[in-house]
Amino acid sequence: MYPITLNLRGRRCLVVGGGAVAERKVQGLLAAEAKVSLVSPDLSPALRELAQAGRIGWQQRAFVPEDAAGAFLIFAATNRPLVQQAVLRAAQEAGALVNVVDMPEACDFQVPAVLRRDGLLLSVATSGASPALAAVLRARLEREIGPEYAVLARLLAALRTPLLKLPLSGPAKKMLFQKMLDSDILQWLRDGRKQRAAAHVEAVFGHLLPVGRILDALPDAPWTDTNP
Structure with a gap:
């Protein structure tokens, strides 16, 4: 297996099945902003609600091989072995990535x-x-891994974009970020000491970047302490 993350935004992804397993696959695809199509004679209440809201397309019938045409990724999520095999063959013929539930040896990828x-x-x-x-x-x-990691990830991303434009060597840029990661910034964020975290960012990057403006543009602003 080769570890990879896929950008599914706007890609047509097909789920065959309408039960609890299909529901989990659909939710994951929606979280990835995929364009989800579903084929099943019936749906769980949650999937039916998504279809009625227009968040997924639903073909209320049994799967046919033509359903695989144009799909980038396909899940076979039924409890019927013959249907699973049919979806697998159709996906392979269509050149789509396929995952067949409970048949790991037949899958192009694992979730x-x-x-x-x-x-x-x-x-x-x-x-x-x-x-x-x-x-x-x-x-x-x-x-x-608490929410403080997400705050730090947003902060590092906001700093990285302008820093890459500066005429600094790769090792010099890496050293700046390492100063951030070697500090207690995660603990400060975890404890609600955002002002202390912001001061450290200023100390490391302030001579190169408009740190105050960068911090204020993040959704985590204002950078004041949240705990007494």
């Missing part, structure tokens, strides 16, 4: 257990060997 912290995306995969273990590891990450 990891995912933890989202705003723009931060963490995933754990076991190459299909044990989704339960992946879920346990994800839960551990959720306990250890």
Whole structure:
């Protein structure tokens, strides 16, 4: 397996099935801003609500091979082996990436257990060997990786864009970010000491960048302490 994240924004993705498993696949695709089509004679209440709201397309019938045409990625999420096999063959013929639930050996990709912290995306995969273990590891990450990591990720991204335009060497730029990461900034953010965090950013980058303006443009502003 080769680890990768896919940009599915605006891509047509097909889910075959209408139960709980299909529901999870659809929710993940919607979170990735994919254009979701679903084929199933019936849907779970949650999926039916999404279809009625126009968030997904729904063909209320059995799968036919032509459904795979034009899809970038396909999930076979039914409990019927013959349908699963038919979806697999159609996806392969259409050149689409395919994931067949409960058939890891037939899949082009596996779906990891995912933890989202705003723009931060963490995933754990076991190459299909044990989704339960992946879920346990994800839960551990959720306990250890708090919202302060997302704040730091936004901050670093906002600093990186203008810094890349400066005539500094690659090692010099890397050293600046390392000063950030080697500090206690995560603990300050976790404790609500945003003013202390902002002061450290100013100390590291203030001689190069308009730090105050950059900080004020972030959704985490104002950079004042939130705990007494």
